[in-house]
Amino acid sequence: MIDWTGQYVLVTGAASGIGRALALALGQRGALVTAADINADGAEQTALLCGGQPIVLDLADTAAGPAAVAALAAHHGRLDAVFANAGIGHTRRLLKADLDDPGLARLWEINMLGPTRLAQALVNAAEAGGWRARIVITGSENSLSLPPSIQNYGNGLYAASKHGVLILAEWLATETHNAKKPLDVHVLLPGGVYTGMTAAGLGPDPAHWPADMGIIMPARAAEICLQGIDLGLFYIPTHAHLMADMAGRSDGVAAATAALGLTKTP
Template structure:
């Protein structure tokens, strides 16, 4: 188990859902936590609930300059930054064939994909300049790897594009960090259905969620995430069905190789 006593963690999207649960779980383990969120009141509420070992920062990660400023401010607070949980994200539900390249779509890309890249770049620069080692966990989704049965037909295509992009970006980044001697260990969290503000309007009572959704609470997601980091895992899934959901893709490729006479 990683000892977070005396260490500093930054959690984006900490005002609610998975982010809040991660912030609280890290604080319980002894970390000092920087709670960042676009909703200043929500970030302050999370920090206040944790106590004197937390601070709140309001930021909009769609702003190109926000990631660098956030990393710098978080590091300045205690003179170190041992862990970054790049968790902020927004939902989106519109069928691809009807989707326009409008401001909402561009914001989705900025927050869910490019903000993670900018945070990783800023954090890598910080660790290289200080000579310290760090840890970065980026929140993707089970949609990074599959199209779960429970959400098919819900218009999650463009959202899934951002999350698949986060996955492949983090895989490439891991290789670049290793070859470039960047002292940051990477993880990608791939949650399935978690009861957050994205789901609550559709399912007011989590106890009445369809069984096929396999809905879990944010606290359980945070528990799995921290356990995954304890184990040094790169991929951190939260639901067992992700392996089954991936089979149509892998089998389809295998069938194509067979048909093409390439195996």
């Protein structure tokens, strides 16, 4: 089990939801948390609750995340972990979506490229300073599949950003391992979690949400996340049904492979 006592940790998207729950859980375990969010009031409230410090951070600004990592590492002499949790929603049916919408750049930057920029900055700081760090990137059940419970909600572009962040996390883990870089990589894969973002899309009362989503509260998601880190897991799912949700894709590829008469190479 990881001893978080005295570790310097940055949590993005910390004003509410999973980010706030992570900040509180880490603070309870003795971590020294910097709660970052574009919502200054929310970040300040989270910092008060976890005994940490707040910073205002807009990850749509491509320089902001790396600058925050560098500043915190310089101030504390190290930065042990970054929880790259910040994310935004985007609900548009693809057949009607404006693919030239400037807001898509913000979606890609915050949900997908932002965590990669944070990882780059963190590994550079850790390598220069001679310590080992970790990054925990929040993906989604949408990173893995098209979940049956939300297929009528127009999540295609949001899901694309979360598919993207998963493969980037996988490549980060591969590259850091192969190059023996001082960075451990984990990816949190939440299913249905009651947050402001999910409530905005599905309504404020989770009792009316699809039952097969298996809604959990942010504190439970944070608990699972930290348990997964303790176990040294790369993939950290929050719901058992994520495996079943992927079956349609894997079964489809298996059926196509058989139909095409493809065989294993010797």
